[in-house]
Amino acid sequence: MLSLQALEKRYADTPVFTGVDLKASQGEFIAILGESGVGKSTLLNCIAGLDQADAGRVVLDGVDVFSLGEEARARWRREKLGFVFQAFHVLPHLSVAQNVGLPLLLLKRPDAARVKHMLAVVGLQGFDERLPRTLSGGQLQRVAIARALVHRPALLLADEPTGNLDPATAERVMTLLLEQARAEGAICLLVTHSQTAAARADRALRLTATGFEAMHP
Numbered sequence: 001m002l003s004l005q006a007l008e009k010r011y012a013d014t015p016v017f018t019g020v021d022l023k024a025s026q027g028e029f030i031a032i033l034g035e036s037g038v039g040k041s042t043l044l045n046c047i048a049g050l051d052q053a054d055a056g057r058v059v060l061d062g063v064d065v066f067s068l069g070e071e072a073r074a075r076w077r078r079e080k081l082g083f084v085f086q087a088f089h090v091l092p093h094l095s096v097a098q099n100v101g102l103p104l105l106l107l108k109r110p111d112a113a114r115v116k117h118m119l120a121v122v123g124l125q126g127f128d129e130r131l132p133r134t135l136s137g138g139q140l141q142r143v144a145i146a147r148a149l150v151h152r153p154a155l156l157l158a159d160e161p162t163g164n165l166d167p168a169t170a171e172r173v174m175t176l177l178l179e180q181a182r183a184e185g186a187i188c189l190l191v192t193h194s195q196t197a198a199a200r201a202d203r204a205l206r207l208t209a210t211g212f213e214a215m216h217p
């Protein structure tokens with residue numbers, strides 16, 4: 001269970017958002033839309049504890065994230081969160097399998113069989129030794145999805161993951177993200193400008209300066 005309670009963020013005297021509340025259950029897929037600059041990426045960063053919220057709480061599976069010290073928060077992030085970004089953020093000098101296995105390595109739980117499984121579910125079996133520069137954008141994003149879920153995170157944060165892809169590839173990547181987040185039982189918060197992607201989520205919310213507005217259901 002993820003709970004956001006009265007989250008608030010400002011830069012100097014300029015408020016970005018206030019009053020962000022949300023409750024999400026295991027396996028729920030939630031799309032977050034909103035005008036450019038309203039603070040969607042900032043909100044994901046605040047939830048991940050990468051950016052400091054000015055007020056409010058983030059509670060994931062009973063853990064109050066802002067009460068953790070820096071080291072404990074970094075450990076929590078490695079263990080409980082997965083990330084997918086628009087720009088892939090795949091490490092160029094590591095092979096595909098090394099990229100996917102990185103979260104497990106950082107948790108000191110290397111697991112070659114799990115890496116192989118994740119490569120298979122994203123349709124990249126046999127790509128283990130390939131370097132990222134030999135992959136297409138859609139393939140790179142599938143590597144990123146496999147990496148984001150390999151350690152079975154409780155929460156997947158996806159920031160415009162299909163923003164750099166052509167519509168057909170975007171559609172396939174979105175399907176994969178939905179299916180795999182659900183298969184792994186992760187809560188997924190998906191920031192997107194795509195109404196098509198939002199329509200496929202369990203819920204769609206619009207972020208405004210004063211919190212979330214429900215779009216559907």
Ligand SMILES: Nc1ncnc2c1ncn2[C@@H]1O[C@H](COP(=O)(O)OP(=O)(O)OP(=O)(O)O)[C@@H](O)[C@H]1O
Pocket residue numbers: 011016034035036037038039040041042043
């Ligand atoms: N370090 C910073 N200092 C000051 N203002 C910032 C900083 N980082 C972000 N902002 C501002 O905070 C606001 C929210 O930015 P954010 O990138 O979260 O928006 P967004 O909704 O994700 O936008 P987009 O849809 O265009 O990606 C913007 O007005 C931005 O200029």
